[in-house]
Amino acid sequence: MTQIGLALSGGGFRATLYHLGLVRFLRDAKILPNVTQVTSVSGGSILAAHLVLNWDRYNGSASEFDAAASELLAFVTLDVRNRILRRFPLGLTVRWMRRLAGFSNRQLTRPGLLEYHYEKYLFGETSLFELPEKPRLHILATNLSEGCLCSFNRDGLLVMRRGANGGGIRVDQSRASLATVPMAVAASSAFPGFFPPLELSEAEVGTPASDFGRQSFTDGGVFDNLGIRMFHYLKEYLGAEHSELDGVLISDVGKPIAIQQDQGAGGMVRTSLRASDILMDRVWQLETETFRGTPGFVFARVVEVVEPCEDPTALHPELQRRLPAMRTDLDRFSPLEIRSLVRHGYCVGRKVCRTRPDLFGTDLPVCAPWDPFPEKPSPADPEKASGPAAGELVERPHRVRAAVTNEARALQKSGRRRIWSTLLDYRDWTSYVYVPLLFPLLVVAPYMSVKMYRHAQRVDQIVESLTQSSRDLEQMSRLIQGPEPRWKGQAVQAIADTGIHDNTGFTILQDLRIIDMRKWKPASVGVAQAYLYGYRRVKVLREKENLANNLFTISVLAISPNTQVRFPPQLLVPTLLSRALPSLPDSARQVKWLVQADFRKVPPGESVDLVYEHESPGLFVREGSGTATLAFDVEVETVELTRWLLLPAATQFRDYRMIRYETGKPESAENVNVVTRYLSHDYSILAFKMLAVKPGYTYELTWFYR
Numbered sequence: 001m002t003q004i005g006l007a008l009s010g011g012g013f014r015a016t017l018y019h020l021g022l023v024r025f026l027r028d029a030k031i032l033p034n035v036t037q038v039t040s041v042s043g044g045s046i047l048a049a050h051l052v053l054n055w056d057r058y059n060g061s062a063s064e065f066d067a068a069a070s071e072l073l074a075f076v077t078l079d080v081r082n083r084i085l086r087r088f089p090l091g092l093t094v095r096w097m098r099r100l101a102g103f104s105n106r107q108l109t110r111p112g113l114l115e116y117h118y119e120k121y122l123f124g125e126t127s128l129f130e131l132p133e134k135p136r137l138h139i140l141a142t143n144l145s146e147g148c149l150c151s152f153n154r155d156g157l158l159v160m161r162r163g164a165n166g167g168g169i170r171v172d173q174s175r176a177s178l179a180t181v182p183m184a185v186a187a188s189s190a191f192p193g194f195f196p197p198l199e200l201s202e203a204e205v206g207t208p209a210s211d212f213g214r215q216s217f218t219d220g221g222v223f224d225n226l227g228i229r230m231f232h233y234l235k236e237y238l239g240a241e242h243s244e245l246d247g248v249l250i251s252d253v254g255k256p257i258a259i260q261q262d263q264g265a266g267g268m269v270r271t272s273l274r275a276s277d278i279l280m281d282r283v284w285q286l287e288t289e290t291f292r293g294t295p296g297f298v299f300a301r302v303v304e305v306v307e308p309c310e311d312p313t314a315l316h317p318e319l320q321r322r323l324p325a326m327r328t329d330l331d332r333f334s335p336l337e338i339r340s341l342v343r344h345g346y347c348v349g350r351k352v353c354r355t356r357p358d359l360f361g362t363d364l365p366v367c368a369p370w371d372p373f374p375e376k377p378s379p380a381d382p383e384k385a386s387g388p389a390a391g392e393l394v395e396r397p398h399r400v401r402a403a404v405t406n407e408a409r410a411l412q413k414s415g416r417r418r419i420w421s422t423l424l425d426y427r428d429w430t431s432y433v434y435v436p437l438l439f440p441l442l443v444v445a446p447y448m449s450v451k452m453y454r455h456a457q458r459v460d461q462i463v464e465s466l467t468q469s470s471r472d473l474e475q476m477s478r479l480i481q482g483p484e485p486r487w488k489g490q491a492v493q494a495i496a497d498t499g500i501h502d503n504t505g506f507t508i509l510q511d512l513r514i515i516d517m518r519k520w521k522p523a524s525v526g527v528a529q530a531y532l533y534g535y536r537r538v539k540v541l542r543e544k545e546n547l548a549n550n551l552f553t554i555s556v557l558a559i560s561p562n563t564q565v566r567f568p569p570q571l572l573v574p575t576l577l578s579r580a581l582p583s584l585p586d587s588a589r590q591v592k593w594l595v596q597a598d599f600r601k602v603p604p605g606e607s608v609d610l611v612y613e614h615e616s617p618g619l620f621v622r623e624g625s626g627t628a629t630l631a632f633d634v635e636v637e638t639v640e641l642t643r644w645l646l647l648p649a650a651t652q653f654r655d656y657r658m659i660r661y662e663t664g665k666p667e668s669a670e671n672v673n674v675v676t677r678y679l680s681h682d683y684s685i686l687a688f689k690m691l692a693v694k695p696g697y698t699y700e701l702t703w704f705y706r
Helices: 012-028 043-053 062-076 080-092 095-100 110-123 181-188 229-237 268-291 317-325 335-354 396-413 435-469 471-481
Strands: 004-008 035-041 136-143 148-153 156-162 169-174 198-201 214-219 247-252 297-301 506-516 531-542 551-555 564-566 575-580 591-598 607-617 621-623 627-634 638-646 653-662 676-679 685-693 697-705
Touching: 004 012, 004 043, 004 229, 012 043, 012 062, 012 247, 012 335, 035 043, 035 229, 043 062, 043 110, 043 136, 043 181, 062 110, 080 110, 110 181, 110 198, 136 181, 148 181, 148 229, 181 198, 181 214, 247 335, 297 335, 317 335, 317 396, 335 396, 471 506, 471 531, 471 638, 591 607, 627 638, 653 685
Parallel strands: 004 035, 004 247, 035 136, 247 297, 506 638
Antiparallel strands: 136 148, 136 214, 148 156, 156 169, 198 214, 506 531, 531 607, 551 591, 564 607, 575 591, 621 627, 627 697, 638 685, 653 697, 676 685
């Protein structure tokens, strides 16, 4: 009797269905009983395990075959991938409790859930040693721990390891007596990119610790997606008694990798999937080139197009060309997809078997391919039984062409991976667990987002209206958006040291100062070179009794000779004055800057705003150990004094302290309590307000860094 080997390639459910059609042809041609060795990878392992475990049914009558195949088809329409996606997050909530109780969490992982579905819906708790002796099945997986090909079979586990010093391959056998068929198929079909590797321990497979330990397995297609390399190992390393085959039929569902144009680099998941596709395509090319033309190896490829002249029962050629591009996922396949793949596998199997009558015989069936979903014939229309009437327009050919076009378009769409559109399913109870979570996400979250957006829009409008009426708020908003660019200041007039200027008859109603210190750094890294921006607005009241003093003068905080001062547009035109300060022997030259305004045209009892800006190196800030101090003099009686400091970037202050002393007499220092104190939530802004501030005092603000 002719002995044939059968290799079932990987390719998800696409491979499972294509192989099913080929197996049905082998059964109809009475070739299937001659199969003595079966190797399988990934999606091919799903069919191979079910085929071998139900060998008599698949070789039995048509009804027995249909009953066995219906179990497989029910699994293909179960939507396994998305069922796993829905269950995996739920398992995360109980992992820690199971770990505390001493239970294994392997079946709560994605490959563990895949194994669970195989066990529940296809294979049960069948152990490897329960596999039949004939045909001998080799479920192939890639051992990630050792980087080699492994075969789960009736005798346990075969591991194809490299020989000593890289010399050839040696085949080692482990008696994995507790390993199950669902476990082996899950290891073989754990497609990288979606499924992490399946980790197995010696306790789970029933081998001694020294022989196995803990190892990781992934899709067998990573090493050999065709499953034919195993026949080479069987013959070369296990002896002729394991490989007395007259020929090997390879059911190949692989195809050249598709070129992706006009697509970006993609994220981590897309890149991983694409890298896996490239890797498996390269392995497929190498194996095809190695065994192409080898005597006894016959390839039944899904990319093969069966022309109508070769087989009038085959699919339309346009439909056949769409099948190799179908997705290789483990999601739900439609009846059209199932029918097309099964029918194509049947016809391609018939075509290639006709080329080798020495292996497969000459008495091959010529009937129509097996239909997994036979339709009941509709009752004949008696009016149409006699054919069309004379002159009647017959549209049947047009309808046939339209049906082929629609099916071709549907099959083309089936080549796309579907994740989000099929993530939830009303037929799966776990979908309803996510409804309470999705309702807030899809309904409440958009509502709250719109509500918050409208609230923020109203607040922005209020702030904008306030800033339009307040130069201080407008300036603060500009600073928060970004630092002020460098600019050239006003011309300066040098004056002699005349002591304290006479501001009799003037009162400051409001004194607001903003200092942007975000560019400032400690002295150890060059604070003198860091330019700081300052803004000051002073609302000055000319008292009713002031009829003689027209000049009002205030000091600028900066003391560097490189200071730049400018005056925004305002009612009065101030003058910028400077005078040299006495310098200590080892200190740099310092300058006192003054802003002076002539109030001659301001009636007594009226107030006017004076505004100036300055840019200067931060010499007026004193650095301490984890502290910084800013000192300023109060030269005129002030009703309200406000200070805003934008603190240096990447620093936060913990707290601050205010003291005052008579100008020139630091020994008279006393604490000062501010009226209003503002602390930003990120401690990047320091602000305070004081009322009824008397002149003749120097105030020192010290803040402490975190």
